[in-house]
Amino acid sequence: MDQFKRSRRLWATGLLGSSLILGPLWMAVGTPRADENSNSTERAAPAIAAAARGTVDVEGGLYRITAVRDGIVAEVRAIEGAYVRKGDLLAVLDRRQEESTVRIAEQELSQAEDRHKLLELKGRNLSKTYERMRRAAAGKAVSDQALEDARDAYETQAIETNSAATTVTIAQERLEMAKREISLREIRAPADGVVVRQAVKAGEAVSTQMMSEMFVLLPDGAKIVRADIPEEYLDLVGPGMSVEIVPEGRAAQTVSGRISRVSKVLTHVKSTENSGERSDMRTANCIITVARDAPLAIGQRVVVRVLK
Secondary structure (H helix, E strand, C coil): CHHHHHHHHHHHHHHHHHHHHHHHHHHHHHCCCCCCCHHHHHCCCCCEEEEEEEEEEECCCCEEEECCCCEEEEEECCCCCCEECCCCEEEEECCHHHHHHHHHHHHHHHHHHHHHHHHHHHHHHHHHHHHHHHHHHHCCCCCHHHHHHHHHHHHHHHHHHHHHHHHHHHHHHHHHHHHHHHHCCEEECCCCEEEEEECCCCCCEECCCCCCEEEEEEECCCEEEEEEEEHHHHHHCCCCCEEEEEECCCCCCCEEEEEEEEEEEEEEEECCCCCCCEEEEEEEEEEEEECCCCCCCCCCEEEEEEEC
16 A cells, blocks of 8 residues: 555656646747737637747858967958858968968979979980990990990989989979968858858967867858757657747747758756756757748747647
8 A cells, every 4th residue: 555655656746747847838839928919819729749949040050160270360351240152261371481381392393393304304315325225236336235334324214214203293292282281271161151250350369279269150051940859749740740930038929840850869958057967858859940031040049839
């Protein structure tokens, strides 16, 4: 008998806890307000399969652009609010030393190419000499030693020519590396979009170790809502289902959307009172697509109602 009473108390406690967690959310999305239009209250409310809180985002997320080389910002080309195309120059780091390295590499390449051309010319001359000596040796006009000397000179020159060709290839690679170092000091837009934050000015230092954030770019991607669906409602939610999105604090305004995908991985919900604590409630991340021109701001918190 005591065990039966204890089981009933545990069941009642669990039911009360679920009510305290999910009750306010259902009240927020399902209870009409007194100041809402009376005509809307007369219409039949849509059947709701599940409800969840979410955040407005863009497909792929914001681009947080950092420097890939340490340096001093020499010039800033893009400001907050500017629309940029993929590949547009946003900022330039000081690159005078790298430009000097490129000029040195160009001179080294020119020197290596000149030497290679000279050795090729010598090689052609020695090849002709060796052919003449070989024909003369066939008629006993020159000694075998003279023929052997001509052959050794030709073969030695061929080896030096091949070595010079390798030196030219190495000089070309060094030049390309030097040019790449210059390009790495040019901060360019990774996609079409709007610069929503400019975090650097000319003369400031940036560091790769500190992950110095230079720009934040809002790309021209599709607008989405990321919602956390409680575990107990996962069987009722799936891709293709229609949803209503209600911005927090504006219950009279709704935006239509459709579920694109639901994560197969469950995560713990963090406590809203203490960010370091996690509740025992598990949720699955759900991606909802909305119209590109939907009146929702990136980062805005919303309530999602999944319709049956």
